[in-house]
Amino acid sequence: MDYLLMFLYAVAVLMVLLGGVTFAILAERKVIGAMQLRPGPNRHGPWGVFQTIADVLKLLLKEDVIPANADKKIFVLAPVLAFAPAFSVMAVLVYSSTVGGADINIGVIYFLGVSSITMLGVLMGGWSSNNKYALFGSIRGVAQMVSYELPLILSIIGVIIMVGSLNLTDIVNYQANMGMWFIVPQFLGFAVYMISSIAELNRSPFDLPEAESELVAGFFTEYSGFRFAMFMLAEYTYAIAIAGLATTLFLGGWLGPAFLPEIVWFMLKVVAVMFIWFWLTATLPRARVDQLMNFGWKVLIPVALLNIVLTSIYKVWMG
Amino acid sequence: MPELKTETMTLNMGPQHPSTHGVFRLQLKVDGETIKEAIPVMGYLHRGSEKLAERFLYSQFIPYTDRLDYLNAMTNNYVYCAAIEELLEWEVPERAEYLRVITMELNRIASHLVWWGTYLLDIGAMSPFLYAFRDRETILDRLNEISGARMTFNYHRIGGVKWDAPDGWIEKVQETVKELYENIQEFDTLVTGNEVFRARTIGVGKLSKDQVINWGLSGPIARGSGIPIDLRKTEPYSIYDRFDFDIPTQEDGDVFARYKVRIEEMFQSLRIIEQACAQIPEGDIITKKGKRLMMIKPPAGEVYKRAEASKGEIGVYAISNGKNKPYRIKLRRPSFVNVSILQHMLVGESIQNLVAIFGSLDVVLGEVDA
Numbered sequence: 001m002d003y004l005l006m007f008l009y010a011v012a013v014l015m016v017l018l019g020g021v022t023f024a025i026l027a028e029r030k031v032i033g034a035m036q037l038r039p040g041p042n043r044h045g046p047w048g049v050f051q052t053i054a055d056v057l058k059l060l061l062k063e064d065v066i067p068a069n070a071d072k073k074i075f076v077l078a079p080v081l082a083f084a085p086a087f088s089v090m091a092v093l094v095y096s097s098t099v100g101g102a103d104i105n106i107g108v109i110y111f112l113g114v115s116s117i118t119m120l121g122v123l124m125g126g127w128s129s130n131n132k133y134a135l136f137g138s139i140r141g142v143a144q145m146v147s148y149e150l151p152l153i154l155s156i157i158g159v160i161i162m163v164g165s166l167n168l169t170d171i172v173n174y175q176a177n178m179g180m181w182f183i184v185p186q187f188l189g190f191a192v193y194m195i196s197s198i199a200e201l202n203r204s205p206f207d208l209p210e211a212e213s214e215l216v217a218g219f220f221t222e223y224s225g226f227r228f229a230m231f232m233l234a235e236y237t238y239a240i241a242i243a244g245l246a247t248t249l250f251l252g253g254w255l256g257p258a259f260l261p262e263i264v265w266f267m268l269k270v271v272a273v274m275f276i277w278f279w280l281t282a283t284l285p286r287a288r289v290d291q292l293m294n295f296g297w298k299v300l301i302p303v304a305l306l307n308i309v310l311t312s313i314y315k316v317w318m319g
Numbered sequence: 320m321p322e323l324k325t326e327t328m329t330l331n332m333g334p335q336h337p338s339t340h341g342v343f344r345l346q347l348k349v350d351g352e353t354i355k356e357a358i359p360v361m362g363y364l365h366r367g368s369e370k371l372a373e374r375f376l377y378s379q380f381i382p383y384t385d386r387l388d389y390l391n392a393m394t395n396n397y398v399y400c401a402a403i404e405e406l407l408e409w410e411v412p413e414r415a416e417y418l419r420v421i422t423m424e425l426n427r428i429a430s431h432l433v434w435w436g437t438y439l440l441d442i443g444a445m446s447p448f449l450y451a452f453r454d455r456e457t458i459l460d461r462l463n464e465i466s467g468a469r470m471t472f473n474y475h476r477i478g479g480v481k482w483d484a485p486d487g488w489i490e491k492v493q494e495t496v497k498e499l500y501e502n503i504q505e506f507d508t509l510v511t512g513n514e515v516f517r518a519r520t521i522g523v524g525k526l527s528k529d530q531v532i533n534w535g536l537s538g539p540i541a542r543g544s545g546i547p548i549d550l551r552k553t554e555p556y557s558i559y560d561r562f563d564f565d566i567p568t569q570e571d572g573d574v575f576a577r578y579k580v581r582i583e584e585m586f587q588s589l590r591i592i593e594q595a596c597a598q599i600p601e602g603d604i605i606t607k608k609g610k611r612l613m614m615i616k617p618p619a620g621e622v623y624k625r626a627e628a629s630k631g632e633i634g635v636y637a638i639s640n641g642k643n644k645p646y647r648i649k650l651r652r653p654s655f656v657n658v659s660i661l662q663h664m665l666v667g668e669s670i671q672n673l674v675a676i677f678g679s680l681d682v683v684l685g686e687v688d689a
Binding site for chain 2: 032035036037038132133136204205207208281282283284285286287288289290291
């Protein structure tokens with residue numbers, strides 16, 4: 001019975017997620033389009049709502065091409081390996097005080113640990129394609145994700161010190177008791193989290209692994225059809241997961257005035273975080289690899305460490 | 320610990336790479352992301368324009384000049400026509416000269432806008448491209464109204480221009496100029512100060528004055544390295560000596576300096592158009608003799624005429640043997656000369672800087688390959 005429930009929950013999350021990703025892609029195109037003086041997709045259905053569905057259908061109907069010199073097994077495995085961890089982390093997210101996945105006491109660590117596996121998919125995809133641009137893309141991608149994983153984790157530690165628990169429900173409840181969201185007392189942590197999450201997701205201005213003007217399409221240059229769709233799905237799933245974590249940790253999760261249901265507040269906050277990413281995509285040029293590394297190691301990590309020190313002092317002071 | 324075994328990799332960039340702006344190809348030898356050697360391969364767009372000129376009437380070659388630097392076709396038209404006019408020793412009517420200047424400067428702005436948009440696209444910002452093309456579109460509309468074409472104008476004629484300005488066109492141009500002032504100002508404030516953009520461009524792709532002179536570079540590249548050479552000022556052709564404008568220069572010689580020169584040049588072009596629109600007289604637009612295309616027969620002799628295109632100095636060297644077809648036409652294409660330094664600039668740079676540097680040279684492949 002338990003297993004059946006688990007299975008049903010997973011299917012439900014997957015369905016919601018697929019819908020979410022579909023509309024995240026549409027929203028991104030619409031938002032960026034509006035910022036760029038163009039309407040964005042508007043052919044399929046009212047306001048272009050079926051555009052992504054049509055795109056996915058097209059991708060599914062395409063021939064499944066595996067390059068002749070590719071390492072076939074790894075090539076096939078890579079998109080799965082990129083998607084699976086991005087989806088697995090959804091298991092610990094809590095969407096409201098009643099709706100949530102596994103209520104485990106190491107929620108944050110599980111999230112960060114599992115999400116790191118995504119970069120294996122990136123590396124394998126780039127390596128097995130036997131394409132030089134893809135290789136460059138994956139090397140850049142992995143270097144970047146490894147470097148930015150650290151500030152991302154460090155930025156969260158402040159919150160964990162304050163709460164004294166790794167459980168995501170506890171973190172939200174603490175914010176409810178405190179009467180404010182962590183974005184205020186942990187602003188440094190929030191800033192570092194937002195910046196490193198952009199790098200973690202390979203979004204502009206840190207979209208080096210898929211820099212179109214340099215590397216054609218980065219690590220998934222050789223991918224087409226549904227494997228390509230899988231990579232896109234992984235990317236947006238991961239984006240939603242990271243936005244969900246940001247919401248839980250810094251924006252008070254499902255907390256909000258009672259006129260809307262808790263789960264709606266959670267979703268609104270996720271949308272707001274994603275909107276910031278879309279906005280940046282439309283605004284900024286791309287950073288350079290060395291600048292990216294410098295910024296990560298010499299600015300973000302020290303700032304995150306400073307945040308930990310300040311939080312610790314506060315915690316000891318206040319008892 | 321044993322020495323790590325490394326090897327250089329050959330990376331073929333182009334001719335179908337998104338940031339080579341057409342069909343340019345680079346063979347790169349890279350160590351990691353550092354370029355050890357770059358070998359440019361050109362000629363994918365070669366059409367033998369110079370040779371073709373020998374089998375056409377003088378007037379028939381004008382459309383071919385459109386297709387050299389297709390983003391700045393007006394100046395190409397002009398320099399060819401002016402060269403033949405010099406051979407013929409013809410005078411061009413006042414009004415025609417004014418129309419030529421207005422169209423050339425409008426086209427220069429359009430060309431710089433394309434550069435501005437695509438350059439930012441190259442270094443990863445997508446939005447500026449669409450804004451630049453919006454304003455380029457208004458310029459192309461104006462040029463379309465006067466010449467009947469958006470890019471390959473075929474508008475200048477030996478002895479004048481083909482069409483007179485339609486009713487109200489000058490006023491429309493004045494309005495466009497006002498709009499452009501505001502919009503380009505906006506572009507400047509939005510992008511020039513951007514921290515990521517500055518980090519990508521300042522100090523990248525430096526060119527010293529000596530390098531510029533030794534390689535014969537011209538246009539915004541030379542002015543970006545502190546050489547105030549602009550043929551409109553230093554060797555005024557057409558009626559440029561009647562207008563009040565400056566030659567923007569920058570001392571640094573890096574990618575950012577070239578960027579600033581081009582932005583500033585757009586404002587100067589707007590100033591020229593404003594003055595030209597205010598001064599333009601009524602009158603003929605082409606000399607009587609110029610209308611009889613078959614009869615254009617320059618006396619035997621040779622001429623070299625040069626002008627300031629948006630990319631640099633464009634020159635036409637023409638030899639006539641007294642017949643109605645040229646004996647030889649040689650084109651000095653600024654993009655071709657400017658791109659020659661690329662392989663030396665790229666050694667030791669990363670692939671990301673390659674895109675920034677190559678973009679900053681503002682090369683149009685139609686002109687490189689002729």
